[in-house]
Amino acid sequence: MFPSIAWNLISLEVLMTIALVGLIIVDILSPKKTEGNLIGIFSLIALFGLIGFWLTQHDLSGSTFGGMFIMDSLAWFFKGLFLITMVFVFLMTEQFFKLSGKRSNAFYFLLWLALLGMCLIASSADFLLLFIAIEILTISLYVMTAYLKSDKHSIEAGMKYLILGSLASGFFLYGVSFLYGITHSVRFDVIQGFVSTHPMTPMMLFSLVLIFSAVGFKIAAVPFHMWVPDVYQGAPTPVTALLAVGSKAAGFVILIRLFFGVFSAWHVEWSLVLAGLAAITMTYGNLVAMFQTNIKRLLGYSSIAHAGYLLMGVTAGSILGASAINFYLLGYLFTNLAAFLVIILFSIATKSDAIEDYAGLSRRSGILACTLLLALVSLAGMPPLAGFFGKFALLMATIKSEFLWLALVAAVNIVISLYYYLMIVKRIYVDAPINTSPIIVSLPMRLALGVAMAGIIGIGIFQGPFLDAAMTAIQGMHF
Amino acid sequence: MSSIIFYLFAGVLIFASLAVVLARNPLYNVLALVVAIFAMSSLFVLLEAFFVGMILLLVYAGAVLVFFIFVVMCLNLQSDTTILLRQDRFKLMGWLIGILFLLEFFWVIKSTLAAQTIETSSVHGSIENIGRILFTDYLLPFELTSFLLLIAIFGIVSLAQGAFKTGKEGNS
Structure with a gap:
């Protein structure tokens, strides 16, 4: 029988597709030598329209396509995260074209497809749909990572990401095939029903490990982190930002759905393993980050460390833990995007990503220095910024779930991370600049930097509404 | 057997x-x-x-x-x-x-x-059974694979576009 489709639940994705097709048509019809960047401007307008539409979907809840596609508060929350991330990524792309000197509209289309993939991941309630959604996201990221064809770092990054990513996809499918063999279904609700009535078998454990390794690859958890430093360094900066924020958030929405929903009945069995992974991940990321000389590579290792902090929330396994993840990701979004905005604006002016070139940035551009200061200090977790309260919530959730040792490891790690974040701050504000020519920042970019800074400070000071939003997202989730 | x-x-x-x-x-x-x-x-x-x-x-x-x-x-x-x-x-x-x-x-x-x-x-x-399942129960994933093909087209076009040009430059 043909299933009936509730179009209002999937309308955001449908509108996204229409926007993409519309942009492709505009690209084909517009004359070859158009002044300015038509597709970029239209993309931003369409994105703001979609954000407006997303706001109206607040109370939407239900499932369609035979329970395969769900729209609940969790999906709504994460779709918002992805849309806001994309606004910044589009702005960065515009700057990136200025840097590389060559416009390419296909880059925008790939970004749109990545956005579509992320939104579908947030709404998947079926392993098959989840797989297709992950592939839509990852394959467009492979292409975008290798986009700078003349730069051998970019090609190397793309190749590494492609090979390791395909391996992760293979693991995911292998795990799902075992799951299908045991439960005769790939649907989340059926598997959840099976899990709540059966004890853990070795085969189930095996398939869970395989699926977790694939998702661990997405969130950059040790030992699936090998690709991170090279890819973060080699990829074009907008893609690095998308990887650091969007792709990581997409990984965590899968983890929340799987470990707080589908497999929640087995919480005790996997919590110790996750705790160990979280501890190793954050320690590794922070220790190696200390010795980096390239700022994108440093943020790559810092992103591994942050995956470790976020895994603490999964370990906790409580509603508090899951909402702490959501809140942390919200703060992390503004913090990281602010840092990457500064990196791309700085690299346009100086053609460099080396940390030593950031010396004396405060005397060359006040706003860049100030934004980078706020972003780094927030990543380190200083009050009253967004990063502080996020870390606080995660630590609270961990302690309440009686993983005191893990919270202690995290506290030590936060102190270690202070060292390398503050080293950069020192370089920006104390060291004498090598080149004193001022860096000019255009008005739209000033606005974007301002919004990012407002996000970092606003979420840190007025945590209430944001924490409520994070909490509601978890309480209203179907899986 | x-x-x-x-x-x-x-x-x-x-x-x-x-x-x-x-x-x-x-x-x-x-x-x-x-x-x-x-x-x-x-x-x-x-x-x-x-x-x-x-x-x-x-x-x-x-x-x-x-x-x-x-x-x-x-x-x-x-x-x-x-x-x-x-x-x-x-x-x-x-x-x-x-x-x-x-x-x-x-x-x-x-x-x-x-x-x-x-x-x-x-x-x-059989083909009939698979077709039936593909176009009813698994309609959404099936339709979404078209996006994968679209990405493949964009990817090949944008990655291969300059490759031949740089090859020529290298020779000359």
Whole structure:
């Protein structure tokens, strides 16, 4: 029988597709030598329209396509995260074209497809749909990572990401095939029903490990982190930002759905393993980050460390833990995007990503220095910024779930991370600049930097509404 | 009877897969993969999944891998690049992980077979059945694969566009 489709639940994705097709048509019809960047401007307008539409979907809840596609508060929350991330990524792309000197509209289309993939991941309630959604996201990221064809770092990054990513996809499918063999279904609700009535078998454990390794690859958890430093360094900066924020958030929405929903009945069995992974991940990321000389590579290792902090929330396994993840990701979004905005604006002016070139940035551009200061200090977790309260919530959730040792490891790690974040701050504000020519920042970019800074400070000071939003997202989730 | 055929093709599959990884000449790697896929499609036919078996044979062994062979023959793979790939530490790590994985897998299968028998599905994998499921229950994932093709087109066009140009510049 043909299933009936509730179009209002999937309308955001449908509108996204229409926007993409519309942009492709505009690209084909517009004359070859158009002044300015038509597709970029239209993309931003369409994105703001979609954000407006997303706001109206607040109370939407239900499932369609035979329970395969769900729209609940969790999906709504994460779709918002992805849309806001994309606004910044589009702005960065515009700057990136200025840097590389060559416009390419296909880059925008790939970004749109990545956005579509992320939104579908947030709404998947079926392993098959989840797989297709992950592939839509990852394959467009492979292409975008290798986009700078003349730069051998970019090609190397793309190749590494492609090979390791395909391996992760293979693991995911292998795990799902075992799951299908045991439960005769790939649907989340059926598997959840099976899990709540059966004890853990070795085969189930095996398939869970395989699926977790694939998702661990997405969130950059040790030992699936090998690709991170090279890819973060080699990829074009907008893609690095998308990887650091969007792709990581997409990984965590899968983890929340799987470990707080589908497999929640087995919480005790996997919590110790996750705790160990979280501890190793954050320690590794922070220790190696200390010795980096390239700022994108440093943020790559810092992103591994942050995956470790976020895994603490999964370990906790409580509603508090899951909402702490959501809140942390919200703060992390503004913090990281602010840092990457500064990196791309700085690299346009100086053609460099080396940390030593950031010396004396405060005397060359006040706003860049100030934004980078706020972003780094927030990543380190200083009050009253967004990063502080996020870390606080995660630590609270961990302690309440009686993983005191893990919270202690995290506290030590936060102190270690202070060292390398503050080293950069020192370089920006104390060291004498090598080149004193001022860096000019255009008005739209000033606005974007301002919004990012407002996000970092606003979420840190007025945590209430944001924490409520994070909490509601978890309480209203179907899986 | 069918179990003899199963063990025959399963054995061929294992040997061919080993050859894919271990053969020294890239051409033999690809040819071994053709054999492996042939054996795999036979196993699918034994499971009465005729459509999947045929598609595997036609698309992979027939089209994709023959294309692979062309590519391998066009590239000059006897150069330094292949030697660089044979680094010993990766080899050791690969063997270790592979053996660990295999042992884990044996343990899983053994414990599961002792506990329960896995039932087979009563639905036959005919084209009609697969088509029906694809266009009703799994309509959304099926339609979404079109986006994967779209990404592939954008990817190939944008990655290959400048490649020929830089090649020319390098020559001149």
